[in-house]
Amino acid sequence: MEQQNDWWRGAIIYQIYPRSFQDDSGDGIGDLQGITRRLEHVASLGVDAIWLSPFFPSPMKDMGYDVSNYVDVDPLFGTLEDFDALLERAHDLGLKVIIDQVLSHCSDQHAWFKESRASRDNPKADWFVWQDPAEDGSPPNTWPSVFGGPAWEWDARRRQYFLHNFLAEQPDLNFWNPEVEDALLSAVRFWLDRGVDGFRLDVANYYFHDHQLRNNPPADAEQRARATEIYGHQTHIHSKNQPETLGFIERLRSLTNEYPGRMMVGEIGESGDTALDLMGEYTAGDGRLHMAYSFEMLGHKFSPGQFRHNIERFQTAAPDGWPCWSFSNHDCMRHVSRWADHAADDKALARQCVALLMALEGSVGLYQGEELGQLETEMEYHELTDPPGLRFWPEVKGRDGCRTPMVWEVDAAHGGFSKAKPWLPVKSAQQSRAVDGQEVANDSLLHTYRAQIATRQATPALRVGATEFMDLPDPVLAFTRSTDTQTLTCVFNLGPEPIALTLGNAAAPIGPHAAKVDGTSLTLPGNGYAYLDGAVSLTLRRQ
Numbered sequence: 001m002e003q004q005n006d007w008w009r010g011a012i013i014y015q016i017y018p019r020s021f022q023d024d025s026g027d028g029i030g031d032l033q034g035i036t037r038r039l040e041h042v043a044s045l046g047v048d049a050i051w052l053s054p055f056f057p058s059p060m061k062d063m064g065y066d067v068s069n070y071v072d073v074d075p076l077f078g079t080l081e082d083f084d085a086l087l088e089r090a091h092d093l094g095l096k097v098i099i100d101q102v103l104s105h106c107s108d109q110h111a112w113f114k115e116s117r118a119s120r121d122n123p124k125a126d127w128f129v130w131q132d133p134a135e136d137g138s139p140p141n142t143w144p145s146v147f148g149g150p151a152w153e154w155d156a157r158r159r160q161y162f163l164h165n166f167l168a169e170q171p172d173l174n175f176w177n178p179e180v181e182d183a184l185l186s187a188v189r190f191w192l193d194r195g196v197d198g199f200r201l202d203v204a205n206y207y208f209h210d211h212q213l214r215n216n217p218p219a220d221a222e223q224r225a226r227a228t229e230i231y232g233h234q235t236h237i238h239s240k241n242q243p244e245t246l247g248f249i250e251r252l253r254s255l256t257n258e259y260p261g262r263m264m265v266g267e268i269g270e271s272g273d274t275a276l277d278l279m280g281e282y283t284a285g286d287g288r289l290h291m292a293y294s295f296e297m298l299g300h301k302f303s304p305g306q307f308r309h310n311i312e313r314f315q316t317a318a319p320d321g322w323p324c325w326s327f328s329n330h331d332c333m334r335h336v337s338r339w340a341d342h343a344a345d346d347k348a349l350a351r352q353c354v355a356l357l358m359a360l361e362g363s364v365g366l367y368q369g370e371e372l373g374q375l376e377t378e379m380e381y382h383e384l385t386d387p388p389g390l391r392f393w394p395e396v397k398g399r400d401g402c403r404t405p406m407v408w409e410v411d412a413a414h415g416g417f418s419k420a421k422p423w424l425p426v427k428s429a430q431q432s433r434a435v436d437g438q439e440v441a442n443d444s445l446l447h448t449y450r451a452q453i454a455t456r457q458a459t460p461a462l463r464v465g466a467t468e469f470m471d472l473p474d475p476v477l478a479f480t481r482s483t484d485t486q487t488l489t490c491v492f493n494l495g496p497e498p499i500a501l502t503l504g505n506a507a508a509p510i511g512p513h514a515a516k517v518d519g520t521s522l523t524l525p526g527n528g529y530a531y532l533d534g535a536v537s538l539t540l541r542r543q
Contacts, residue, residue, distance in 0.1 A: 280317020
């Protein structure tokens, strides 16, 4: 039973962005019925679970991350009955279902906020972060919003400012009020009772703010020079990452523990070593998050040192914690485009990336379309919907380029996603990689993903083994994954040019590989990789 409850350890989680997966209603926006119809494709990959981005009622100012009702389905996506049918079908196919919980903030159209802003003495007056202006009318402090401008919005009715770390239409809930925590826990329980298997917690490190509202210190000069918006000019030690957050996470864990086999993975909205340390802190022991992830593998850095540092820093921060790693999601440029400068060609890079991801210690996430080697869509300004892109174009192009619809059919209108014009365009570069075309091609990336996933699922060392890195010069990344009964040596050429290595002993590759093994000689093409059976010493041969 314990092993069944810990299904999430080493699991492979496939993220579905509901607006862009499959439209069955014909309005150009994906929906729950469409997801249900396409779940066989997801199951065929061999993954363990799906993560559904928000499908709750919302004005869609931030595409569902501005929730106006935590316990219902937005009519754009269907009904609660449609969700129940999706859940049942997923479980029939052996897939766990994880749903987003956006607890840090809600929509300004949520009934809670409407009541809170009505007066200073109503029952929910203190459910959000309200503050009087300074004497000159300016905001209470200098905190900026992630999406640009101050993190404070003036409300004429209360004649106070309210806090919003994101859009002004996304007011922050006041976690210093125990009634807020209780209400959110009740909403979480609603979905547990409905049968979901877990939660992805949006910006889990934003729940609490500094009670004294102290100003953040400035970021260092290097970070300020890189920043394209004011958010990057501060080190956010007061507006997020507060120690009180751990208390609420522990309450969430106590709740999920009432339901055997349920789990939580938290998004850490932070960067650098702070993010990795928070991942460790939030997953330490058995009373906090089951897993956490940050953006440290979702950026532009692509080097052996970067991957090694991320994993070893987490191991140091939480030797008993559990990470979740991914290379792409709905918030960042698709990794095949993001790391193109390091590619022999995009397909070689895509194959290497899935081999590397499946070799990482922890659980892993895949983003819809990743199994097709999908590229970032080049967007024009008039096609954008994402607030950061609209506000900071062209220096910031926003997140629409990674959110364009899933492509199912090479020759169908809009890639088979919808019979109507989609909410974001399907362009030829994306449609050429459609599922049906890759199904019939024996050497397609889709088949590589299935084979690589199957290798991880069948190999205990890859799924739950411990990691030990090897000291080799760039561009080689090498490490062992070991259990009590099995050791593999995983080796990757992170550069576009071929390299050769000498093996300490002969070893055969297992599973898919892009390498040539001849006795004690290992040749890796650009973006080559192999899992070698056993513990093998490696020496780079200079050519």
